[in-house]
Amino acid sequence: MLVWLGFHRAAYPLEAGLKGVGIDPTESVAWKRLQRIFPGIGREFMPPLDEGSLLAMPSLLPSASLTEVQQVIAQQDRAMLTVPEVASVVGKFGRSESALDPAPISMIETIILLKPESQWRRVRQDRWHSDVGWLGWAKPGLNYFWPEERPMTKAEVLKELEEKTAIPGVLPTWLQPIQTRIVMLQSGFRAMMGVKIYGSDPREIERVGLQIEQILKKVPGATDVVADRIIGxxxxxxxxxxxxxxxxxxxxxxxxxxxxxxxxxxxxxxxxxxxxxxxxxxxxxxxxxxxxxxxxxxxxxxxxxxxIPIAQVAKVRYTVGPQELKSENGLLVGYVTLNTRDRDEVSVVEDAERLLREEKRRSDELIAAGRHEEATLVVPPGYYWEWGGQFENQRRAMERLSWLVPVVLLAMAVMIYLGLGKWWLAFIVFFGILASASGGFVLLIWWGANLSVAVWVGFIALFGVADDVSVVMLSFLEDKFKERSPKSVEEVREMVTEAALNRVRPLLMTTATSVIGLMPIFLSQGRGSDVMQPMAIPMVGGMAVQIITFLLAPCLYSL
CATH class of the missing domain: 3.30.2090.10 (Multidrug efflux transporter AcrB TolC docking domain; DN and DC subdomains)
Structure with a gap:
């Protein structure tokens, strides 16, 4: 549970109880250390698919002219082409004469096609033997197993692109082309997630959005935080x-x-x-x-x-107003969008919402005390915010899996009972499933994968395969005990040991074939492996610890 949920979520009842009596355990050194040791497994809807390209969507201020936007896009395109990993760059701004493309002039969309990874630069990576001078004679052999150079990662290419295209007054947003279109169709955002601020006055919505933008920049893992500049x-x-x-x-x-x-x-x-x-x-x-x-x-x-000149029948004035107006649920709405890197989406949203609530509560207390200038998040009456983005798919999927997984386990328990004829044998089988699931969670932590729908599909498949070992072992033990009734505890142990030894070889062969069969998916590196690997991780990790089930089922049966 600690590996899966993390110490913060698993110990929340204890934290709430201690805070209720006036003790805050989160300030203790031991509590903070346990949170670092057990951060929990991240949550997301589906693993991100590497499309082999990037989509840059920088936004300028509403006052930017057509000529200025044209200069910015030309400057950024030239800067992107200086990165050796970039094959080609195609940018556009403005929109077509269609209501289905409500993009303002200040919004730029640039697709960056990357070269094959085999043509990317190699960067130096320090190893344990890099600075050991007397090992110079063994460097060729050591570099074979621990090379001091590695291919450049996509995250490093993206970081270099961000640095070279940074322009004051230009707000960057980086995603992938297909991913961006799907998110825009689902939520209307130009980013992975965002906050929708509802109200009646566009100036107040913009002010609240700018305050939220500054707060969200403090959230670990949040990047490309951009609030809509409505007025200007x-x-x-x-x-x-x-x-x-x-x-x-x-x-x-x-x-x-x-x-x-x-x-x-x-x-x-x-x-x-x-x-x-x-x-x-x-x-x-x-x-x-x-x-x-x-x-x-x-x-x-x-x-x-x-x-006659028009000045004789009309006055010409220069005014500043909204660039665009969006409405939802009968109210005007403004967006604060953000992406996340090196962290799962759900955790970023939860931490961001918690931080916004704390800042609003603190600001309300300062306003009540007459210290308006110190308030950092002032939300007028009738205004509110909501979260949206692709993480909503994960929440909907978890709501369905929250009853689907128990139904699958219950069906397995009924089938095991009908097959073996004893209800307590089903509990022994489920102990083996629990051990296999633990192996799957451990491999997820070691691999650095997040919990997604693909991972849960792998766990459901693991539950169906993991019970085979216990069922085969227990059915063989049942047959042995039906043939001969033991007279003492020592005889029971001898019969259990003999039966277990007779089943070890076929069970090892079954486990080995399952693991070997998953290796092509588990070790694949091509297009689509981003989605296929998470499905295989729980299976490989669970089947790898099946040796525990070989020992667990006979020991529990002998009791």
């Missing part, structure tokens, strides 16, 4: 003077049409040239609308046929 987009606003418009005999509709066509442009028709079609768009030439002063000299036709 520059706009040119025309305020029509209705009295002046009536004096010149100009309708409101005429003024709005002039603004729309002269500045924004309008498609009048479409030319057809073979299989190609091109829209014909009309508007003022750039030199007549490039400067702010030029916008006041746009001509508006009056009722008598004369043309």
């Amino acid at each position: 987009k520059p706009y040119v606003q025309y305020e029509i003077d209705r009295v002046a418009a009536a004096r010149y005999g100009v309708s409101i509709r005429d003024i709005q049409d002039v603004i729309e066509v002269a500045i924004g442009g309008e498609n009048l028709t479409t030319t057809v040239e073979g299989r190609e079609r091109y829209p014909v768009r009309v508007r003022y030439p750039r030199e007549l609308r490039e400067r702010f002063d030029d916008l006041e000299r746009i001509l508006v036709p009056t009722s008598d046929g004369a043309h």
Whole structure:
């Protein structure tokens, strides 16, 4: 349980009880040491699949112009191509004329295709014999088993790309192309997970989001923390003077049409040239609308046929407003997105939510004491946040597995009882399953894998195979004891020992064939191995400790 859940979760009832009587055990040295020794196994929905490429989605501030975004994407593309592991780079910004692609101008998407790993650079790795001078004569042999060079990892390539593309004012987000599309379709985020802040005022949502962004940067494992910059987009606003418009005999509709066509442009028709079609768009030439002063000299036709500057019937103002507005559940919403590396998603979300709750409680106490300037997370009444992301798939899967795994074990227990005819023999079989499961958890810790749906599928398969050893051993013992009834304890032990020795060889062969059959999956390194290996880890670890079951079943039976 400690290996699986970790000391923090396993000892939570004890921690809550001690805190209830005024004792905080988390401050003790022994408690902190146990938390470091037993951190628990991470949780995720599915192991990340290595797609062989990366997707960079940096965001600029809303006030960034089209020209500035173009300069940034060109600068980042050139920097990415300087990394030797990069094969090609393709970037785009803006969106198509479709409501299905609501990407603002300030959002960049760049796909980085990587070269095969066999062409990646090799980096030095210090070994125990690296600085031992008198072992120079044995270096060729030692380097064969403990090489001092290793291939560069994808995490190191990503770190180098982050360093070379870092630009002040550009907020980075790094994922993989397919992974990003799936997450965006599921949650709307451009990252693995995020916080949705609901409210009615976009300025308040942005303020709360920026506060949450600073807090989430403190969470271990959280990277690419970016809050939506909602306000800050520059706009040119025309305020029509209705009295002046009536004096010149100009309708409101005429003024709005002039603004729309002269500045924004309008498609009048479409030319057809073979299989190609091109829209014909009309508007003022750039030199007549490039400067702010030029916008006041746009001509508006009056009722008598004369043309007057638009400044005589409208005031031109420069304002700052929201870049985009998103709504869910009848409220406006803003996002604070983040990714995680070197840590599982569920643990990051749990720690982040705990930290946000603590900061909100602390801020509420400071506000009640009149110390508003010290509050770090001020959430107005009617505003709240929710978590979303691909970790929600893991929670839904765990809810289903929470009843599916017990049902599988119960069905196994019923079948064992029907086969052996004694209920206490089923308990002996389940002791062997428990020992095999322990071996699977130990190998998960050693391998550094997280608990995912693929891992639980491997455990379910392990439960079905692990009971074979105990069932074969117990059925053979039952047959022996039916043939001859023992007269003493010593005779019982002799019969159990004899029966166990007769079954060891076939059981070892069964276990060996199972482990050898899983080795191609367990040791594979190609595409797709990221998902297949976690399924084989519990099987290999559980079957590797089956020798304990060889001893456990006869010993428990003799009791």
